[in-house]
Amino acid sequence: MHRPSSDEAEVAAELADVRPELAPRHAAELPGARAAVLTRLWRALAHEPLPWVARREPSRDGLTLRLSDGRRLHGPRADPYATAAYVTAVDLDGTPYDDPARLLTDLAVPHGAAFAAELGHSVASLALSRAGQEGHSKEWPVLEWEWEQRVVDGHPFHPNCRSRPGFSVAEQLAYGPEHRPVVTLGLMPVRADECLVTGAWPDGMRDGERLLIPVHPWQAEHVLKRPRDPYDTGIAAHPLMSLRTLALPGGPHVKTALSARLTSSVRDISVYSIGLSAILSDFAETLAARTDGLLHMTRTLGAATAGSPDLAAVVRESPQAYAGPGERVVPVAALATIKQSPVWFAEFTRLALTVGLRLLELGVALEAHGQNLLVVLSADGRPVRLVYRDLADIRVSPARLAGHGIPVPELSGRIVTDDVPTLRRKLFGSLVAGGLAGTAGSGAALRGALEAVVRDLPRTGDLAALREEPVPTKALSLMRLSPGTAGDQWADLPNPLVSEVF
Incomplete structure (x- = not known):
């Protein structure tokens, strides 16, 4: 019998206090949540450049990892593009493990204890997210935020898919989009001359000489340490899948500062990104004009x-602004909840690669994962256009822009690079190994769609790399196990166009 981890027991105890009616469903969801997180962890162990994995030995009955200390870890063959929870247990020197947190604890690798704690929290929170879905409508959503709230399991490939350290059970239920709450944002008054402002700050978020900055209630309580003003009625909003970005009914989206570690990163809003936001927004319109109407930003x-x-916020257009009569705008991460045919998925893949590769050739690499990239569906469900949001992590090549006669915007910092591998990693890692793979659900389905479309795409060096080279992806687990290493780290996945490993 599985012995509950401390995280599972802690969440169960809190749940019994705040929502006792959910406790039986939470307990029932725990085995599936462990398998889902273990599957994500096994992908990392099988494919990421972890320094303590000496070699990997595939065989007919699965995959064996020879560890640098001589131990042997065995599990099933690892499809790097699979999203179903197919790993229910792995074997470490004769001992089976069905719990990812216990596995990582007993592996005893450098910095593993902290990551193991996050995995335990991810399992318990994922079970909580799934437990709250009973009675959820199976019909296609009508309202934009309802699409976002269909993404129950979080990141399709990160073991920390639902890790929210610092959030109590009550706070997860109150703020997590998958629980479908309405969140009241506070409005914190700050003198305008004490703020850096770009763009046109909304009139409705001003009070004379003061700006009213939307603040997430978790941030107000835990970081700013400011109790809610009883006279501040706030703004009722619906949380989107990033949790810190919320939709105002009938209005724009508000990205709030949320200084908590969600999945991998602490979700604040840097002064750097605020300073560049207006420049990037104007630049985006120039880029969109080069896509023959296939992309809006x-x-x-x-x-x-x-x-x-x-203490910062970004107010931006709702993607719904780009929907025509009868059309729906759907985050790519939510496409996995829609039943699709291989023909439909190939059509979507063609659209996404056409736009992504065209912009890459011009000099801009989008971070086109399932959260940032949305697809406009026609009234009969066909993918007709794309919408991209959140420009903070794109990469821009001045050399490529200049080569195409596009004025180079006044940008600086990490966003600017002419390094070709960096540009390709940004796009292919997010779009192919992220958005497309997460929608496909398996290497075989991804290969089928890619084979159907790549032969018709314009021949460029970037397309050749996509067809022939390993597919880059962020080494998400390695990054959590390398706290002293700044920036992204990468892994190479087998290219589904040239590999038969899945």
């Missing part, structure tokens, strides 16, 4: 910071 309406990443 949501405009940043205004961005403000009170000199700190802990």
Whole structure:
């Protein structure tokens, strides 16, 4: 019998206090949540460049990892593009493990204890997310935020898919989009002359000479340490899949500072990104004009910071602004909840690669994962256009832009690079190994779609790399196990166009 981890027991105890009616469903969801997180962890162990994995030995009955200390870890063959929870247990020197947190604890690798704790939290929170889905409508959503709230399991490939350290059970239920709450954002007054503002800050978020900066209630309580003003009625909003970005009914989206570690990163809003937001928003319109109407980019309406990443907000257009009569705008991460045919998926793949490769050739690499990239579906469900949001992590090549006669915007910092591998990693890692793979659900389905479309795409060096080279992906587990290493780290996945490993 599985012995509950401390995280599972802690969440169960809290749940019994705040929502006792959910406790039986939470307990029932725990085995599936362990398998889902273990599957994600096994992908990392099988494919990421972990320094303590000496070699990998595939065989007919699965995959064996020879560890540098001589131990042997055995599990099933690892499809790097699979999203179903197919790993229910792995074997470490004769001992079976069905719990990812216990496995990583007993592997005893450098920095493994902290990551193991996050895995335990991810399992318990994922079970909580799934437990709250009973009675959820199976019909296609009508409202935009309802699509976002269909993404129950979080990141399709990160073992920390639902890790929310610092959030109590009550806070997860109150703020997590999969629980479908309405969140009241506070409005914190700050003198305008004390803020960095770009774009046009909305009139409705001003009070004379003061800006009213939307603040997430978790941030107000835990980071800013400011109790809610009883006279501040706030703004009722619906959380989107990133949790810190919320939709105002009938209005724009508000990205709030949320200084908590969600999945991999602490979700604040840097002064750097605020300073560039208006320039990037204007630049985005130039880019979209080069896609023959296949891509829209949501405009940043205004961005403000009170000199700190802990007190900042970005107000931007809703992607719904780009839907025509009868059309729906759906985040790519939510496509896995829609039943699709191989022909439909190939059509979507063609659209996504056409736009992504065209912009890459011009000099811009989108971070086109399932959260940032949305697809416009026609009334009969066909993918007809794309919408991209959140420009903060794109990469821009001045050399490529200049080569195509596109004026180079006044950008600086990490966003600017002419390094070709960096540009390709940004796009292919997010779009192919992320958005497309997460929608496909398996290497075989991804290969089928790619084979159907790549032969018809314009021949460029980037396309050749996509067809022939390993597919880059962020080494998400390695990054959590390397706290002293700044920036992204990468793994190479077998290219589904040239590999038969899945």
